[in-house]
Amino acid sequence: MTTTAKSPAGTTASAAAVPAGTERLGTRGAGGSTLRRRGVGWLGFAPFGVYVLLFLAVPGVVAITSGFFDASGRPTLANFAALGDRTIASNFWSSIWLSAVSAVISAVLGALVCWALSAARPDGLVRAVVDSASSVFAQFGGVMLAFAFIATVGAQTLVQGVVQQLTGFDTSTFLYSVAGLLLPYTYFGVPLMVLSFMPAFDGLRPQWGEAVATLGGTRLDFWRRVGVPVLAPAFFGSLILLFANAFSSYATAAALISQGGIITLAIRQQLTSETIVGVANTAGVLALGMVVIMAVLMTACAALDRRTRRWQR
Incomplete structure (x- = not known):
C-alpha cells in the first residue's frame, strides 16, 4: 500500500507505508556504524602512525633542522658553506653517478626478466619462485650482503682467482671502491625492478596484440607502437625508484668502504x-x-605512477 502526500510546495510524493521514523532511524544507525568502523580503522592504523612519527618524522626533522644551528645551538647559515667544499661536492657526484648507473643496469636486466616472465603462467611454479626470490633478494642488504660479496669475490676466493687468471682484473680491490658498489647495488636493484615493474607487464591486455595482428601488424609493431609507449611511464617510474633506493643506501657501503666517497x-x-x-x-x-x-625524484615518480594508473584502471 502506498500513501500520497502533498508537499508544502504543492508537489506530490509517493512513499511506502512504513512505521513512522523507521527509515530515519535506520539511516542514523547505518551512519553510526560507518563512523564506528572508521574509528576502529584509525585505531588499527595508530601503531604504524606512531612508528612513522618516532622513527622517521622526528629524526628527519631533527637531522634537517640541525643544519641551521651551530655547535652552541645558535641559529646560523654558516653550515651551508660545506656544500661548496670540493670533497662534499665530489661525494654528491659519486652518489649520483653510482645510483644512476646501478639503476639503469638494474632496470634493463629487471625489464628483461619481466618480459621473460610474461610468457609464464601467472599462477605457475616459475612465477611463484621468481616472485618469492625477488621479495627476499630485494630486502637482502647491509652487512650480510657485504659479507656475501666479500666471501664470493673478495681476496683469496675462487671467483676472484678465476677472474684474475682469465682477465688480470683484481676483483678483491675493486669491491672496496665506490665503483665496486655497483655489484651489491645491482644485486638488490634487479629484484626490486622485477617487483615494481611486473604489475605493469601484467596490465598489458592480450586484446591489444590481437588488434594489432588484425590490422596487419607484426609482433615488433605491437611493441613499438603499443607495448613500449604504454610501459614507458612505469619503466621510468621504476627507474627513479631504483635511483632513490641506491642513493639513500648506507649499510652495505659502510661495511665495504671505510673512508667515505659517497x-x-x-x-x-x-x-x-x-x-x-x-x-x-x-x-x-x-x-x-x-x-x-629525493623530493624531486619522488614527485617525478608520483607523476609517472599516476600516468601509469590511467590505462591500468
Missing part, C-alpha cells in the same frame, strides 16, 4: 669525526641536500 658516508664522517671538532651540524645540511634530491 654522500651517506660523508654524513657519517661529519657526525663521528674525531679530528675536526664542531662539524656535526654540517651533517644536517648534507641531509637537507639529500632530502631535496
Whole structure:
C-alpha cells in the first residue's frame, strides 16, 4: 500500500507505508556504524602512525633542522658553506653517478626478466619462485650482503682467482671502491625492478596484440607502437625508484668502504669525526641536500605512477 502526500510546495510524493521514523532511524544507525568502523580503522592504523612519527618524522626533522644551528645551538647559515667544499661536492657526484648507473643496469636486466616472465603462467611454479626470490633478494642488504660479496669475490676466493687468471682484473680491490658498489647495488636493484615493474607487464591486455595482428601488424609493431609507449611511464617510474633506493643506501657501503666517497658516508664522517671538532651540524645540511634530491625524484615518480594508473584502471 502506498500513501500520497502533498508537499508544502504543492508537489506530490509517493512513499511506502512504513512505521513512522523507521527509515530515519535506520539511516542514523547505518551512519553510526560507518563512523564506528572508521574509528576502529584509525585505531588499527595508530601503531604504524606512531612508528612513522618516532622513527622517521622526528629524526628527519631533527637531522634537517640541525643544519641551521651551530655547535652552541645558535641559529646560523654558516653550515651551508660545506656544500661548496670540493670533497662534499665530489661525494654528491659519486652518489649520483653510482645510483644512476646501478639503476639503469638494474632496470634493463629487471625489464628483461619481466618480459621473460610474461610468457609464464601467472599462477605457475616459475612465477611463484621468481616472485618469492625477488621479495627476499630485494630486502637482502647491509652487512650480510657485504659479507656475501666479500666471501664470493673478495681476496683469496675462487671467483676472484678465476677472474684474475682469465682477465688480470683484481676483483678483491675493486669491491672496496665506490665503483665496486655497483655489484651489491645491482644485486638488490634487479629484484626490486622485477617487483615494481611486473604489475605493469601484467596490465598489458592480450586484446591489444590481437588488434594489432588484425590490422596487419607484426609482433615488433605491437611493441613499438603499443607495448613500449604504454610501459614507458612505469619503466621510468621504476627507474627513479631504483635511483632513490641506491642513493639513500648506507649499510652495505659502510661495511665495504671505510673512508667515505659517497654522500651517506660523508654524513657519517661529519657526525663521528674525531679530528675536526664542531662539524656535526654540517651533517644536517648534507641531509637537507639529500632530502631535496629525493623530493624531486619522488614527485617525478608520483607523476609517472599516476600516468601509469590511467590505462591500468
